[in-house]
Amino acid sequence: MEGTNAPVAMEETAAPTLSKKEKAKLAKLAEKKLKKEMAAAQLNQEEDDPLAGNYGDVVMENLQSKEKSCRVWTNVGDLGQDHSGQTVLVRGRVHTVRGKGSLGFLVVREAGHTVQCVAAVKENVVSKGMIKYVGKLNKESIVDVEGVVVVPPKPVEGTSQPVELHVSKIYCISKAAVQLPINLEDAARSELDLQKGEQEGIQYVRVGQDTRLNNRVIDLRTPANQAIFRIQCQVSALFRQALLDENFVELHTPKLIAGASEGGSSVFKLDYKGQPACLAQSPQLHKQMAICADFGRVFEIGPVFRAEDSFTHRHLCEFTGLDFEMEIKEHYFEVLDVLEKVFLTIFDGLNTKCAKQLEAINEQYPFEPLKYLPQTLRLTFAEGVAILKEAGIEVDPMADFNTETEKTLGKLVKERYKTDFYVLHRYPSGIRPFYTMPCWDDKSYSNSFDVFIRGEEIISGAQRIHDPELLTKRATECGIDVKSLTTYIDSFRYGAPPHGGAGVGLERVVMLFCALNNIRKTSLFPRDPQRLAP
Amino acid sequence: MEGTNAPVAMEETAAPTLSKKEKAKLAKLAEKKLKKEMAAAQLNQEEDDPLAGNYGDVVMENLQSKEKSCRVWTNVGDLGQDHSGQTVLVRGRVHTVRGKGSLGFLVVREAGHTVQCVAAVKENVVSKGMIKYVGKLNKESIVDVEGVVVVPPKPVEGTSQPVELHVSKIYCISKAAVQLPINLEDAARSELDLQKGEQEGIQYVRVGQDTRLNNRVIDLRTPANQAIFRIQCQVSALFRQALLDENFVELHTPKLIAGASEGGSSVFKLDYKGQPACLAQSPQLHKQMAICADFGRVFEIGPVFRAEDSFTHRHLCEFTGLDFEMEIKEHYFEVLDVLEKVFLTIFDGLNTKCAKQLEAINEQYPFEPLKYLPQTLRLTFAEGVAILKEAGIEVDPMADFNTETEKTLGKLVKERYKTDFYVLHRYPSGIRPFYTMPCWDDKSYSNSFDVFIRGEEIISGAQRIHDPELLTKRATECGIDVKSLTTYIDSFRYGAPPHGGAGVGLERVVMLFCALNNIRKTSLFPRDPQRLAP
Secondary structure, three states, X not given: OOOOOOOXXXXXXXXXXXXXXXXXXXXXXXXXXXXXXXXXXXXXXXXXXXXXXXXXXXXXXXXXXOOOOOOOOOOHHHOOHHHOOOEEEEEEEEEXXXXXXXXXXXXXXXXXXXXXXXXXXXXXXXXXXXXXXXXXXXXXXXEXXXXXEEXXXXXXXXXXXXXXXXXXXXXXXXXXXXXXXXXXXXXXXXXXXXXXXXXXXXXXOOXXXXXXXXXXXXXXXXXXXXXXXXXXHHHHHHHHHHHXXXXXXXXXXXXXXXXXXXXXXXXXXXXXXXXXXXXXXXXXXXXXXXXXXXXXXXXXXXXXXXXXXXXXXXXXOEEEEEEEEEEOOOOOHHHHHHHHHHHHHHHHHHHXXXXXXXXXXXXXXXOOOOOOOOOOEEEEHHHHHHHHHHOOOOOOOOOOOOHHHHHHHHHHHHHHHOOOXXXXXXXXXXXOOOOEOEOOOOOOEEOEEEEEEOOEEEEEEEEEOOOHHHHHHHHHHOOOOHHHHHHHHHOOOEOXXXXXXXXXXXXXXXXXXXXXXXXXXXXXXXXXXXXXXX | OOOOOOOOOOOOOOOOOOOHHHHHHHHHHHHHHHXXXXXXXXXXXXXXXXXXXXXXEOOHHHHOOOOOOOOOOOOHHHOOHHHOOOEEEEEEEEEEEEEEOXXXXXXXXXXXXXXXXXXXXXXXXXXXXXXXXXXOOOOOXXXXXXXXXXXXXXXXXXXOOOOEEEEEEEEEEEOEOOOOOOOHHHHHOOHHHHHHHHHHOOOOXXXXXXXXXXXXXXXXXXXXXXXXXXXXXXXXXXXXXXXXXXXXXXXXXXXXXXXXXXXXXXOOEEEEOOEEEEEOOOOHHHHHHHHHOOOOEEEEEEEEEOOOOOOOOOOOOEEEEEEEXXXXXXXXXXXXXXXXXXXXXXXXXXXXXXXXXXXXXXXXXXXXXXXXXXXXXXXXXXXXXXXXXXXXXXXXXOOXXXXXXXXXXXXXXXXXXXXXXXEEXXXXXXXXXXXEOEOOOOOOEEOEEEEEEOOEEEEEEEEEOOOXXXXXXXXXXXXXXXXXXXXXXXOOOEOOOOEEEEEEEHXXXXXXXXXXXXXXXXXXXXXXXXXXXX
């Protein structure tokens, strides 16, 4: 595109006192500048506009790593009053746009942050052609905007940044289709506004969950979604750092498992080069093998696959497991000590490091901050049953709670102990997996625990049986084919330390910390019994 | 086990001047102590040994979270001269053992670290019964040893720690089977010793790769393997932290993908609730979608599945991908800038943080430290071809190098530039995926790169095509069914920033950093076309 014939603004026209040579040099410089401007923009918008070099669609050639200039882009989210008077360059999306006569308004959005950009006709800089061009930009197109940062006399409404950009140049990097499947404003509208709208008879478009997920690439651009996945990232980072600080080793265990031994219909089966195989439902067996292999304390962050037909707000067919396993010297409370420390680190970390993100979520989906104690509450399962009984709710003391009972218990515990986060331990053996260590004093109970946030279970863990004989006995008692467990049980035959661990779903942690109503909101590209795309 | 009738050492026998009440109190205390000792050990070893409470097999009941004492265990790896004279408690494995008469020698190993423990008959503490007990311990059994740290007059040979433990108590926590499928000493023997043995006619047992992998839980206990996976953990941690520091967001993309569109025979196919599905061969498509969803800079650490029939030293059917993707403002060199920074951080970090681990690997598998430059060398593919040509090696300048040519080029580059780590970029378009951005000046080349360590490719990356029209055109040119790419291509229709990224195999990074000869050494539980277990 170099060498097209549209003129550009020649601010540096040669002064009359210059020599021929100097003039030629300056002309050359000007031509070079012209070429550069041309290179940066396609200039067939307004052929008769002498300022056409200041706007236009960038041609593909210029987006193919043609040159590396020294230009610096500023993040929209970083724009503040301390930039006042500075010329900055930002790259972002056309969030909203309107142009009329000699004035164009454009809200540019980057990573959920928005800034108002004003294009006003100005001699030698902004032409009517630019205003027209701005007015025609499709929403969600990506633009480079150069402009001066101005602190407006009164704050701009509806943008996240407190300043305006007075546009001098604008180029479109990537055009969005005219028709968008989701309108970002609709997708980002707060629950409160939607409720208010209903009361006041305003017909807002409510974007349904499926429409969002079908168009996830657009849906994810809302400030709340931008925040959710930055929080998710922070949860992983805090979990990992807290465990590394406790001398844990991060592992990667295989997801492809021989046979389909892990559990009937709830595994995804596949053919592995002629061998029957399945996808790991949990890294637990391999985590335990790692303990038997002298790694002492291990953790993993990775995908977990469940082929269950659970159509609930809290189940996915693929989720991210945060798992750890550790040697126990004496008591499974050692596992709980680590777990509680890690989760307090996560909660504290989110509250301090992600204040902005939590605010962005709160704006769309209002929620009460999570209440938790500096010393996590531990109740036995039996104590949980008793609390329910006191409130007039009779449950089978040896059966698992259903979701509703869990919620009720959560409420009762919160009333009594002022916490949304607590541990229930010493579960009946009958409702835990066969490899769970029974209690020393009563084998109808086990050294196991669940952890709850806002009345929903998020973590499950236990001391495991490290003795091959006891393991075989328990498997048999539970009606499991011991032959299918040979590899697993054999891992314990060559010396196995007492150990225990726990597993957490990353998506559930984020969902429950932010009191979101559906786990699909906290999975980037969720997989459920009906959804396998995008 | 409380209340068995074996006596224990009564060091605190009541003095004769005490009153009846005081005597009773002390007797009660002594009994309590006795019970505690009993509780810690099964005491039917030597019924007539008054010191039998100081050793024995711990019964299961006492390993079922019976009580939480205030005892503190010291890590074997931490034992040093500053512990001299202190009584410590360690838990580890019986690495080697021999008992004769009144002296028992035991090397205890924990996480690859070893310490010599000496049990010598001593009045009121160590009986002949204990020596006998020690002598009968099976290798790899797990024991608790209490003893005094002593700095020996001359250093102990064959252990990692410079001190000895003079045993006062020893209890077996978990018994290993008498017959071990692998002898740890054999598995840990250095390549140099094996070679020396061959020359000198010593018949050392060489533990083969398959035997190791079939008994991975034991194989992983060698000091070199303990080190390898701690280094692997550190590579992940450094990769992640370096990217978080550069404002990247960690993602978790789905591994379950609709259809089998990603590439014929090299994908694992499965049935997803009646829908055809496959396992992700790379997170790339979803990483790119995340870029289109405004996350700006993203990365993922997760499993990658390849059903290829590659029986080489460097291919696995499941490995851990370190992937990142980022917006490009102008040039794919921005991706390389990040990549090089991250890898220099990893290399520097390993050299400083993992010196001990590198030494442990070096002891078994000697290797030259990786040479790398503070400013990474970048050569174009054409320059690579020219270097080969100068050395008399003619290659097709538009075809990919084979493994041998890569190795040769690696050697030539090392001779000329003194580095084991370099970048080759601007690859011919014909040998890169359809979604690779062609060069602006010559579409037969592309904005792509590979990165090499010790002459082996470890990283592949490129600027991607962000324009749906160009993407469709390229797919068609490459003979790909565009219909199968609808979701992918559609992601770019609603505004897509120029972007690029790269993918690295974690196992390869560790293998090549440490110059190991087989990727199975750096995968915890490797999966190859024939191996799906353990």
